[in-house]
Amino acid sequence: MDFNFNEKQQELVSYIEKWVKDVFAPIAEEFGEQDALCLDMVYALGESGLMKTMIPPEFGGTNDDNGTHATELCIIRETLARLCPLAESTYSVTGLGSYPVILAGSEAQKNKYLSGVATGKTVFAFALTEPNAGSDALRLSTQARLEGDEWVLNGRKIFISNAGYADAYTVFAKTDDAPGSRGISAFLVDADTPGFEVVRKLSMIAPHPIGEISFSNCRIPKENLLGERGRGFKYAMQTLDVFRSSVAAQLIGFAQAALDKAAAYAKTRQAFGGPLTQFQSIQHKLADMYMEVESARNLVYYAAWRKDLGNRVTKEAAIAKLYASQVAQRVAYEGQQIFGGYGMIKGNPIELLYREVRPPAIYEGTTEIQHMIIGRGMLSGDFIDEEATKVFW
Numbered sequence: 001m002d003f004n005f006n007e008k009q010q011e012l013v014s015y016i017e018k019w020v021k022d023v024f025a026p027i028a029e030e031f032g033e034q035d036a037l038c039l040d041m042v043y044a045l046g047e048s049g050l051m052k053t054m055i056p057p058e059f060g061g062t063n064d065d066n067g068t069h070a071t072e073l074c075i076i077r078e079t080l081a082r083l084c085p086l087a088e089s090t091y092s093v094t095g096l097g098s099y100p101v102i103l104a105g106s107e108a109q110k111n112k113y114l115s116g117v118a119t120g121k122t123v124f125a126f127a128l129t130e131p132n133a134g135s136d137a138l139r140l141s142t143q144a145r146l147e148g149d150e151w152v153l154n155g156r157k158i159f160i161s162n163a164g165y166a167d168a169y170t171v172f173a174k175t176d177d178a179p180g181s182r183g184i185s186a187f188l189v190d191a192d193t194p195g196f197e198v199v200r201k202l203s204m205i206a207p208h209p210i211g212e213i214s215f216s217n218c219r220i221p222k223e224n225l226l227g228e229r230g231r232g233f234k235y236a237m238q239t240l241d242v243f244r245s246s247v248a249a250q251l252i253g254f255a256q257a258a259l260d261k262a263a264a265y266a267k268t269r270q271a272f273g274g275p276l277t278q279f280q281s282i283q284h285k286l287a288d289m290y291m292e293v294e295s296a297r298n299l300v301y302y303a304a305w306r307k308d309l310g311n312r313v314t315k316e317a318a319i320a321k322l323y324a325s326q327v328a329q330r331v332a333y334e335g336q337q338i339f340g341g342y343g344m345i346k347g348n349p350i351e352l353l354y355r356e357v358r359p360p361a362i363y364e365g366t367t368e369i370q371h372m373i374i375g376r377g378m379l380s381g382d383f384i385d386e387e388a389t390k391v392f393w
């Protein structure tokens, strides 16, 4: 058992830190808070080589571990979130949208899209959620009908990150009346396809490019079916199996940033004749924040490590995401509290972190859904260690 990052992983952290300092942070500073995709950041991420970490070598990437690389993904997301949230979201949304292509794409589809993702030239979106199907994604109603050599798509998707900026969308739609997930297939839709429209952009609590899209008799070639017909929902869930732990890693990055900023401020802010750190209640607050970030980090990398070993990590990823999300919200709250009135001023980085930690408690499975996954799995016996129960129960 080894809880340390290996040399390559430590180098990756230092490499990202340097890119943030020299390139990403100045771009983010200039861009400010906008509900838009920062194209300079897209290109800079492409130049940095970080986008390549998601893509297999034969398509211009550096990911040579059969598409898993969950630990590397977590390291990248944690480090970017800690230092530059704009770079983090720019990196991860295209990763989420293009991962199903890595998972299930044909050679032609991989050739068409993946080298562009690797170099930061192709922006992707992942389109699952609908106005009447969020947590209950199986109830989606977007239809795809096969007519000759074309699929005809009709329906709406909401809360689609990168809507209006993506070059390509991975879209999940109903192709059959088969029960459960078997009637759902995945498709690749280029942004310039007639019948595809960005209905509106949405403004979120923390800056994010996101919106609602629609398909009105949107015709795409038959070859744009991704993987096998009827397996689209499975690809979506397999994608989330990898990305869910990395959402938790992102939350750890936010929490660590809040802790670092609050601790630094507490050391210098004077009250009652000394720094805030002279008060035991502030020391305890910081100690609790530190303890919680450390424990959540262990859950995150445990889930990623198991994923990289080839295990199914539904339970571990749900626990990591649920706990990291609770921790990040508590730590951001307490961090802002330590800043007093200054923490309430817009533009103070702690105030942005307080807002940044909210959306991840919703996307890729809400907190309540993670509870449900863990609770149901445990009660049905799926997550219970048989040996342990023999001894202790």
Ligand SMILES: Cc1cc2nc3c(=O)[nH]c(=O)nc-3n(C[C@H](O)[C@H](O)[C@H](O)COP(=O)(O)OP(=O)(O)OC[C@H]3O[C@@H](n4cnc5c(N)ncnc54)[C@H](O)[C@@H]3O)c2cc1C
Pocket: 125, 126, 127, 128, 129, 133, 134, 135, 136, 158, 159, 160, 161, 162, 204, 208, 210, 359, 362, 363, 364, 365, 366, 367, 368, 369, 372
């Ligand atoms: C910033 C942001 C980015 C996003 N990006 C994307 C994207 O790129 N692509 C995409 O497809 N989607 C995206 N989403 C959508 C996101 O995945 C959904 O918002 C999420 O799945 C919840 O769906 P909903 O909003 O419809 O809430 P609902 O499903 O309506 O849930 C409302 C509330 O009810 C609770 N609830 C629902 N069902 C249960 C249950 N069985 N038991 C207990 N409680 C329950 C929920 O936890 C929640 O608190 C994004 C969302 C946000 C906020």
